[in-house]
Amino acid sequence: NKKAFIFDLDGVIVDTAKYHYLAWQKIANELGIEFTPERNEELKGVSRVRSLDIILELGKITASQSDKDKWLAQKNEDYLSYLVDMDESEILPGVMHILKFLKEQNQPIALGSASKNARPILEKTKTISYFDAIIDGNDVTHAKPDPEVFVQAAKALGISNEDSIVFEDSVAGVQAANIAKMTSVGIGQASVLHEAQFIFPDFTHIDTSFIESLIKK
Numbered sequence: 001n002k003k004a005f006i007f008d009l010d011g012v013i014v015d016t017a018k019y020h021y022l023a024w025q026k027i028a029n030e031l032g033i034e035f036t037p038e039r040n041e042e043l044k045g046v047s048r049v050r051s052l053d054i055i056l057e058l059g060k061i062t063a064s065q066s067d068k069d070k071w072l073a074q075k076n077e078d079y080l081s082y083l084v085d086m087d088e089s090e091i092l093p094g095v096m097h098i099l100k101f102l103k104e105q106n107q108p109i110a111l112g113s114a115s116k117n118a119r120p121i122l123e124k125t126k127t128i129s130y131f132d133a134i135i136d137g138n139d140v141t142h143a144k145p146d147p148e149v150f151v152q153a154a155k156a157l158g159i160s161n162e163d164s165i166v167f168e169d170s171v172a173g174v175q176a177a178n179i180a181k182m183t184s185v186g187i188g189q190a191s192v193l194h195e196a197q198f199i200f201p202d203f204t205h206i207d208t209s210f211i212e213s214l215i216k217k
């Protein structure tokens with residue numbers, strides 16, 4: 001029995017969601033826009049371009065394309081500055097245990113991330129070899145909650161949507177998985193991710209018997 005195990009990156013495999021937040025907060029501050037952790041939930045899983053638009057909408061700011069391009073570049077530069085020293089220590093607790101178990105079980109694994117920085121992060125954290133397919137922000141035209149990224153990932157693994165399992169920390173990502181009729185596993189707070197079929201606070205709460213039950217399903 002083969003299932004597609006599709007992982008989001010930021011906030012699921014690595015603790016980079018906090019760096020995205022810090023970088024956006026800096027832009028918002030400069031523009032005099034109040035930007036809270038609650039507001040940040042709307043940005044999780046969402047593309048860089050769409051994230052800036054959400055922040056500008058929040059501050060009721062209309063900007064020229066050249067200003068937007070400047071802020072987008074500034075955000076990414078700032079974000080990348082947090083990643084310079086990145087290594088395996090930034091992998092979230094419990095993740096390696098599950099990735100290793102899936103490999104032992106010969107289950108296909110894919111990355112399904114909106115980030116254009118996904119590959120260097122997987123390389124720095126030495127997790128890239130676990131992935132049989134990598135679909136990221138460079139491959140898709142429609143951002144989550146559009147299911148494109150996960151549909152492409154399942155296709156690359158040669159597995160149907162119904163036999164795919166998605167691990168996500170974002171509301172948009174959980175919705176994308178649900179729209180694609182994949183099994184959605186939320187990683188984070190139940191109050192935020194209540195649309196997911198399963199919810200765990202983090203991977204230390206996911207045991208191999210849960211994974212086995214997904215494989216058998």
Ligand code: G6P
Binds near residue numbers: 017170
């Ligand atoms: C992920 C993150 C978002 C981020 C997006 C684009 O989905 O959850 O916070 O905005 O990727 O990432 P990038 O690295 O391309 O700016």
Ligand code: MG
Binds near residue numbers: 008011012017044170
């Ligand atoms: Mg995420």
